[in-house]
Amino acid sequence: MTFLKQTLIFLFVLTATGLHTHAQVLDHSWKDVVLKMDDSWYGTTEAQDIAEQVLLYQKDNGGWEKNIQMQNPLSDSEKQKLQASKSDSNRCTIDNGATYLEMVYLSKVYKHTKNEIYKTGFLKGLNYLLEAQYPNGGWPQYYPLRKGYYTHITYNDGGMINVMSILQDINTGSKTLGIPVDEITLEKTQTAFNKGISCILKTQYKQNGILTGWCAQHDETTFLPAKARAYELPSLGGVDTAQIVLLLMNIEHPSDEVKRAVEAAATWLEKTKITGLKEERYMTADGEKEKRYIEDPNAEPLWARFMDLENNTPFFCDRDGIKKASIMDISRERRVGYAWYNTQPNKVLKVYPKWKASLKPTPKDSYKVTVAQDGSGDYTNIQDAINNSKSFPYDRITIFIKKGTYIEKVHVYEWNPKITLIGEDKNETIISFNDYFKSINLGRNSTFHTSTVLIEGHYTQLKNLTIQNTAGPVGQAIALSINANACLIENCTILGNQDTVYLTGENHKQWFKNCFITGTTDFIFGNATALFTDCEINSKSNSYITAASTEKHTAFGFVFKNCTLTATKEANQVYLGRPWRYYAKTVFINCNLGKHIKAEGWHNWNKKEAETSSFYAEYNNTGAGANTKNRVPWSHQLSKKEAKTYTTKNILGINAETEWLQ
CATH class of the missing domain: 1.50.10.20 (Glycosyltransferase)
Incomplete structure (x- = not known):
């Protein structure tokens, strides 16, 4: 057989085989190519060629348009047009399986090839889905948003459910998709999934x-x-x-x-x-x-x-x-x-x-229950444990929370007094959410709906927990809100930015012991009486630590004793406080004030009359920020006799160290 003849036979066989395989793919819809081919096929050269086209169709924002047969061969001119149109993302959608199918396909090919370009395309698509989610947890049909019914939360044709299934797969260890993500991305997908479930329940x-x-x-x-x-x-x-x-x-x-x-x-x-x-x-x-x-x-x-x-x-x-x-x-x-x-x-x-x-049946009226995300406890989330707690119990109910990041909004209701939420480890038992003023979108009072943890049951205790609002520096975003009396917060880390801790309720008293609290502006605010002992108060920006709104006839507002005031490197000009309302009261006693504290100490919030109605005072503080020489003239330096009146018994009541701890 001549060399030419051998070559022609080889080319014929190769071409025929290729055409036959290609025809098999073209006989399927794009959905079938993604979901119904034999698993081993996704590792073939043909599957990788199609994956290259999928990446070519992907827009710069990470999404895809709908109703495209991605497996159909493209001419060079068609490829050039697609490359030139990558910045046009106006038709990116989750409708008719778009974006979902492409991400699943890339994950399957990556699973066999471990080619990083497919993983990158998948993660880019994931970022698109996370960005497209509404703050309320739903997804629109198109993103960027298009006018008309396209902005509605869309379950039609599996739109939002397809997205949720991708998030669920990632959150449970990529059992199907096979693309692991880093811890930061995992936290984002967990938050997005939980918010999606919340939206589903609300709708x-x-x-x-x-x-x-x-x-x-x-x-x-x-x-x-x-x-x-x-x-x-x-x-x-x-x-x-x-x-x-x-x-x-x-x-x-x-x-x-x-x-x-x-x-x-x-x-x-x-x-x-x-x-x-x-x-x-x-x-x-x-x-x-x-x-x-x-x-x-x-x-x-x-x-x-x-x-x-x-x-x-x-x-x-x-x-x-x-x-x-x-x-x-x-x-x-x-x-x-x-x-x-x-x-x-x-x-x-x-x-x-x-x-x-x-x-698993839930326990009835138990006074000691355990929350564990792995299913080893009585509940897998904190709110269920609270919801199933006995109302107005005679004895204290202890809810022990095992290590884990619990991405949920927690609400201790008025009818759930005497509840203790105690974490297994302060640094590894984390309650986290990311609501903020604009995401709530309920008008001028949206701030008060943003809290990650909201306490309304008297005698609540929080111990060994990290409570955080992860919205970032986007305005008012509460991590911990307390509207209850005789609450004890001990050995907790409370993280946020603006308005981290809100303490409210006329005649309500709260006690923070050995806690770390950080924020930017007015990150401890409200009208309750609150005692902070042995706490670290950390400022993240040049702003104000406290914004008290103490009631006129309330004897004590915010009192800090034996606390340490620290700051990040970005903060070097911080006020101790300013009056949210005219009769604000805030006092620092025996505290170490860092060099970030401004010489003036206090600000009047541009309310001249507040200089006479408010009460801002210090006593026996140390540190670079404790020099009172240049303090505003309307602030006070307590005498030794006056300082002696700031006892736990006087501030919180005679039962604070007995009944509160029962």
Whole structure:
């Protein structure tokens, strides 16, 4: 055989094989290429070639456009156009599987090849999803935001649930995706997932006061069902509900709220299933595609895509936006070209009994419980432990919290007094959230809704915990808020920026012992009486430490005894305090004041009258910032006799060191 002939045969075989393999891929939709190929295929050269195209389609902001068959070969000119359009991100979306499918595909190819460019593309997509999330936890259909229904929180076609499934996979150790992330990114994905769950719980629709299912779209502000296209009216949806419930049932240690949501939705799906009806597709005499629904007692149950919000009645809609009672009352184009019924809820009802049986029973009226994220305790999150605590108990309830970062908003209610939250390790038992003024968006008083931990139960104790608001320097963002009397905060680290600790309630008294508190502006504020002993108060910027708003007839405001005032290198001009309200009272006794404390010491907040109505004083302080020579003339230096009145008993009451600690 001649060399030329051998070469021609080789090229023919190579070309034929390549065309055959390529044809196999092209026979699939992009979704099938991502989800249904044999696992080993994702390590092939062909799969990597497609991955290169996926990266080419990715926009600079990390997202992708929808309805693109990524596996189709591209010409050189098409590649050039894509490269030139990377900065145009206006059509990036999570609709129809966009961004989700591309990220899953890159992860599968990376899993086999370990090529860092695929990991980089995946992480870039992840950053896009994190950036696109609303502060309330939902995701819009398009990001950057586009006007119209695209801004709604979108469950339609699995939009938000696809995103949540990626986050869930990362949070549980990338069991499917195979792309590990660093600790900072992991914390972001955990926060995003928890906020997403919170959004899901808030959007579950109540019908006559009873939880049911979810809708395709919910308003991003009110959480109410919302309209999309003309034929997509506000309604309850079987398929949207099913996808959400399957996600919730996949949470390893579900909270009580999640359990209630699943149970209510499963009940609603059982109630709304349609039996004895079968879809039949056929060709009309004129060669047009058509479908109808016929009676069949053996048919698998169906659920309507759209159900009336008041009575669950299925309805159908044409492009005129008018509800119809029968699918035959709408045009053939809409009847055939849209999925009006779905069987996916059958999967929910099939796995629900097993999920229900797997739930660990919660303890009843226990006075000592344990919270552990790994499921080894009585609860996996702190709020569930509080919610199941006995109201107005005679004895103290102790909730022991094992090491871990608990990304949740914690609320100790007024009917939960005498609760102790005690961490296993101050540095490794962390309660964290990231709400801030603008993210709350509830008007001028949004600050007071931002707290990571909110205490309203009297005699609450917090010990060996780190409590943080991780929103960053974005304005008011409370880490710890206390509106209760006789609360003890001991050996805790409280981290934030502006407004870190809010202490409030007329006649309320609180005690901080051996704590570390850091922030930027007014990071200890409010009208309660609070004693700080042996604490480190750390300033992160040139601003004000305290902003008391003490009531006129209250004897003591904020009192710092034996505390150390420190600062980061960025802070070198810090005031001890300023009056949020006219009768503010703040005193520092036997404290070490760092060199960052301004010579003037105090600021009047541009309220001249506050100079006479407020009371700012110091006694026997040390350190570079303790020189009182240049203090503002309206501040006070206590006499030895006056200083003696600042005892724990006088400030907090005679029972502070006995009853408070019981």
